[in-house]
Amino acid sequence: MKRTTRNAALVISVVAISLGAAACGGPPDKKDSDSTTKAASATSAKDLGGMKALVEAAQKEGELNVIALPPTWANYGEIIKAFGKKYDIKVNSAQPDAASQDEINAANTLKGTKRAPDVFDLGQSVALANTKMFAPYKVATFDSIPEEFKDANGTWVNDYGGYMSIGFDTKKVPEVTSLNDLLGAKYKGKVALNGDPTQAGAAFSGVVMASVANGGSADDIAPGVNFFQKLKKAGNFLPVDPTPATIESGQTPVVIDWDYTNAAETAKLPSWKVVVPEGAAVGGYYYQAINKDAPHPAAARLWQEFLYSDEGQNLFLGGGARPVRADAMKSDGTLDEALFGKLPEVKGAPVLLTEAQTKTAADYLSKNWSKVAG
Amino acid sequence: MSRGVRRLAPALGLVPFFGYLTIFLIIPTIAVVVGAFVEKDQASLSNIKALGDNVVLRTLWHSIVLSAESAIIGAVLGALLAYAVVTGKPDGLLRRTVTSACGVLAQFGGVTLAFAFIATLGFSGVVTEAGRDVFGIDLFGSGWLFGLKGLTLVYTYFQIPLMVIVFLPSLDGMRVQWREAAESLGATTWQFWRYVAGPLLLPAFLGSTLLLFANAFAAYATAAALVSQGSPILPLLIRNALTSEIVLGQSHLAFALALDMIVVVVIVMTLYALLLRRTSRWLR
Numbered sequence: 001m002k003r004t005t006r007n008a009a010l011v012i013s014v015v016a017i018s019l020g021a022a023a024c025g026g027p028p029d030k031k032d033s034d035s036t037t038k039a040a041s042a043t044s045a046k047d048l049g050g051m052k053a054l055v056e057a058a059q060k061e062g063e064l065n066v067i068a069l070p071p072t073w074a075n076y077g078e079i080i081k082a083f084g085k086k087y088d089i090k091v092n093s094a095q096p097d098a099a100s101q102d103e104i105n106a107a108n109t110l111k112g113t114k115r116a117p118d119v120f121d122l123g124q125s126v127a128l129a130n131t132k133m134f135a136p137y138k139v140a141t142f143d144s145i146p147e148e149f150k151d152a153n154g155t156w157v158n159d160y161g162g163y164m165s166i167g168f169d170t171k172k173v174p175e176v177t178s179l180n181d182l183l184g185a186k187y188k189g190k191v192a193l194n195g196d197p198t199q200a201g202a203a204f205s206g207v208v209m210a211s212v213a214n215g216g217s218a219d220d221i222a223p224g225v226n227f228f229q230k231l232k233k234a235g236n237f238l239p240v241d242p243t244p245a246t247i248e249s250g251q252t253p254v255v256i257d258w259d260y261t262n263a264a265e266t267a268k269l270p271s272w273k274v275v276v277p278e279g280a281a282v283g284g285y286y287y288q289a290i291n292k293d294a295p296h297p298a299a300a301r302l303w304q305e306f307l308y309s310d311e312g313q314n315l316f317l318g319g320g321a322r323p324v325r326a327d328a329m330k331s332d333g334t335l336d337e338a339l340f341g342k343l344p345e346v347k348g349a350p351v352l353l354t355e356a357q358t359k360t361a362a363d364y365l366s367k368n369w370s371k372v373a374g
Numbered sequence: 375m376s377r378g379v380r381r382l383a384p385a386l387g388l389v390p391f392f393g394y395l396t397i398f399l400i401i402p403t404i405a406v407v408v409g410a411f412v413e414k415d416q417a418s419l420s421n422i423k424a425l426g427d428n429v430v431l432r433t434l435w436h437s438i439v440l441s442a443e444s445a446i447i448g449a450v451l452g453a454l455l456a457y458a459v460v461t462g463k464p465d466g467l468l469r470r471t472v473t474s475a476c477g478v479l480a481q482f483g484g485v486t487l488a489f490a491f492i493a494t495l496g497f498s499g500v501v502t503e504a505g506r507d508v509f510g511i512d513l514f515g516s517g518w519l520f521g522l523k524g525l526t527l528v529y530t531y532f533q534i535p536l537m538v539i540v541f542l543p544s545l546d547g548m549r550v551q552w553r554e555a556a557e558s559l560g561a562t563t564w565q566f567w568r569y570v571a572g573p574l575l576l577p578a579f580l581g582s583t584l585l586l587f588a589n590a591f592a593a594y595a596t597a598a599a600l601v602s603q604g605s606p607i608l609p610l611l612i613r614n615a616l617t618s619e620i621v622l623g624q625s626h627l628a629f630a631l632a633l634d635m636i637v638v639v640v641i642v643m644t645l646y647a648l649l650l651r652r653t654s655r656w657l658r
Contacts, residue, residue, distance in 0.1 A: 100619035123619045189497075189516045196603055199618045235516040240497070241602030251497040362620045370429050373604020 039298035043154065044138045045305060048298070051140070054305065055087060057298035063090045064299040067106055067117040068098040072244050074160050074260050074286075075319025082315060083306050089299055099200055100126035107133060107291050118300035120289045121159065123201030125362065127287030128355050131155050134289040137301055139308040144328035149285060159307055160260070160321035161285030163276045163346055164202075164209035167262030171271040172253040179213040179227070179277050187254060188235050192242040193228075194257040198362075198369050205284050206256040207369075208353065208361065213280035218353050221361040228372045239373070247272065258284070259344045263320030279348040285324065310334040406636065409629030421630035430611070434634060437591060437607040440522055444529035445586035451530075452537020452586075453579060459538070460545040473542070476535035483532050484595035491528050491600070495519050522606050525597055529590050536589060537582055544578035581649035588642045591635070608635055 038048060038057075045054045058064075064083075071077030071093075080091045094115070095102060100123040110116040120127070120134070131151075138154040149158035168176050174186050182191050195203035211217070211224030231237040242252040247265050255262060262274040288307060294300040306312045310332075313323035317339045329335035353361070413420050424430065455472065462468045494501045497514050505513040518524055548571060556566045594609040605611040608631055615628035 099617050101617045101622070105616070125622055126619045129622050189514060193603070196605070196614070198605075198620055199614055201619050204620050232516075237516065237603075238497075239517045239520040239601070239603035249498055358620075366621045367429065370432065370604060373606070 039301065040135070040292075040294070042297075042301060043136050044142075045140060045301070048301075051305065054298060054302055058087060058089060058296070058302040061089075061296040061299045063092060064296055064303055065092045065094065065115060065118045065294075066303070067094045067120070068096065068100065068103050069093055069121060070096045072261070072264050073319070074321040075264075075315050075317075078318060079307070079312065079315045082311070083303065086306070087302060089302070099123075104130050104133065107293070111293050114295050116293060116295050117291055118294040118296050119303050120287075120291060122156075122287045122289065124284070124287060124353075124355065125201075125358050127156055127289065131289075133292055135292040135294070135297070135300075137290050137304055139304050141308045141310075141325060141328075144325050145308070146324070146327065149324050156287045156289040157304075157308070158285035158324045159288040160313075160316040160323050161283060162258045162260040162320070162322050163344070163350065164205045164256065164280075164282040164284070165259035165262050165274050165276045165344055166254065166256055167247070167265060167272055167274045168254045169247075169250065169269065169271050170273055172250060175273075176254065176275060177277075179210055179280060182236060182254065183230055183234050184236075185234075189238050190252075191231060191236045191254040191256070192238045192240050192246075192252040194242055194255060194261070196369070196373065198366050201284065202258050202261070203256075204358075204362070204365070205258070205282050207365065208351070209256070209277065209280050209282040212282055212351055213277055218351050218357045219360070221364055222368075225365070225368050225372060232372050237372070244268065258321075260319055260321035263342070263344065274344045276344045276346050281346045281348055281350040283350040283352045285352075314339070403636065406629050406632045409626055410633040412629075413626050421626045422633075424627055425630055425634055430631065430634075433605065433608055433611045434638075436522060437609075437635075438638070440525055440529065440607060441587045441590040443526050444533050444590045445583050447526075447530050448533025448537050448586050449541075449579065449583040452534045452582075453541050455534065456538045456541045456545055459542065460548075472538065476538040479535040480532055480539055483593065485599040487528060487531065487596050488599035491519060491524070491531075495524075520601055520603065524600060525607070528596060528600065529593065533586050533590065537586060540582045540585055541578065544575055544582075548574065577649045577652040581646050584642050584646040584649065588639050588646070591639060591642070 039054075042048045042054075045051050048054045048057060066080065069076040069080065071080075080093060083089065084091045092115075094106070094117065098106075100120075103117060103120050103122060104126060107117050107120070122130075134155045136151070136153040136155045139157070142150070142154060142157070145157060151157065166176050166179070166182070173190060174181075174184075176182065181187075193203050193206050194200065197203040197207045207224040207228065208216075208218070208221055209224070210227040211221045214223040214227050216223035228237060238252060238254075240246060240252055242255040242257065244265060246252040247255060248269055259274055259276055262272075265272045266274065288304065290297075290300045290304060307316075308325065310325075310329060313325050313329060314334075314336045316323045317326075317336055320343065322343065323329070323335075326335060326340070330337075330340075410421055411417055411419065459469050459472050491499075493499055495513060496502065496519060497517075499514075502513045505511045519527075552570055553566060556570050561569070592609070594613075597607060597610055598613060601607075601610060605614045612628045612631045612635075615624040615631060618624065
């Protein structure tokens, strides 16, 4: 942490001088629009004159528009608060419960207005299908993010991820150890999946997990659909969209969802336990990107810097999500080990789907999921 | 003022209405129709062809069954209620209470309605809990409330009052003299209903049923708030096509699905208009 600050200070002073020189030459009345376009095309803090200049530019914009960030999801509530407080920037959080595609739709319909989202946090398929809408940007900590979790130019970078898990209320249902436990009579009308797998990334990965646990693989999602058919036939599949409210009120005693969303419930409901089924660890990382038409380009870039800073990454961890820089931070000693130790244990090699595998599985699901959901 | 201007003046008053109609009905309809025949910025029939897909056909069928069921239940119960109201005093308390309650309840839909049912018949709903504790029966089952059966029940909730509102005028149009005339000619009650009132009211009844059908067919918000698993009816399939983060690039399929719905509603409303013409001939 200290090292980065000192480096940043050096960069700032160097760039401040060159900036000063540049400012002397340019026509003074154009300065304002210049700084905006400059931020909009900056691919790193350096392009703007370092962190300090970035912070100043962002503060001048004064606001940041985020979208589809539920406060209980990966600790976004705290992250938004911490960012706003640290930089004195007003964060406008729109449609917190929206899906990834809604983010892209909003960016398209609100394009050119002050309300358009500045940054995206997207599921894999939506992110990779829309890279044309992103502005490449490398955060200061870009090099410590593993290769497989970022685009080489910084067009998108994975921010946090986790594993598919089963959360359950020990007061309402017997201990769950494997996925097939859920087919038992004690779970009648109690097993919920977070969303419709033909619509939402979390539910989609839930079906992949069911597949892997039942002899399927990243290439073959059919056993997962069969599992949910059996679950439905047993009368155990509960067609309710789980939310913190349904979990706390006991409406959804078993929830298949990302481990970080499930783990976040334990804080509020101590009898809530989370397991990642052994041998069926299905991982998924979210994709963070900047809207290339961001109305607050500097604030958008500062937001990225914040998310990938040690502070931001540990905040994700605070929400039970696995920060993308976890390994590097662990060796630097900046990782919050106490929080990291609380994450559900993962046994067996994790399965991560490639873009092509996701597409094949999605095609199969769109044709066959109606067998389960009717 | 010249004569031309004077003739135009009343039409001027309609400008806001037509402006409204253009922006919120005509332009979106054109956009939907055109959009349905486009794919990847080119004219294409691929989305129209996709309407023949099994999933789409089954969803369309579900939508029609749901709308028909809730319309028929709503029409029968609503007509009975309306009749009960008409036989009472014209400005009595019963009539005033029922009509104003129906005016409110017919518009009660969307998230609030869905929540009302979840709070009563959901997993920890008031009625479900009572059924469990007092009678030892499981009303919740495997969550039928969140599927097609639940939608039928919930839709009926706003269909009955709507039926009362649209059917009441027809019942009011029935004249006491007709009944007196029939009776003085020796008709029994059954004969009066079979040969006089029935044929007179049937077109109005069928017309109102069609209106209820269209009302249920186009309803979205209630279903969206209640159903999260699967897309059993067309409006939800359209939502899925627009917002799915798993299957991408289906926005023009959504247009095609909307076109599908427009076709059904146009057929239903045409029948409605025909029936209405027949009804109004008698009940003036």
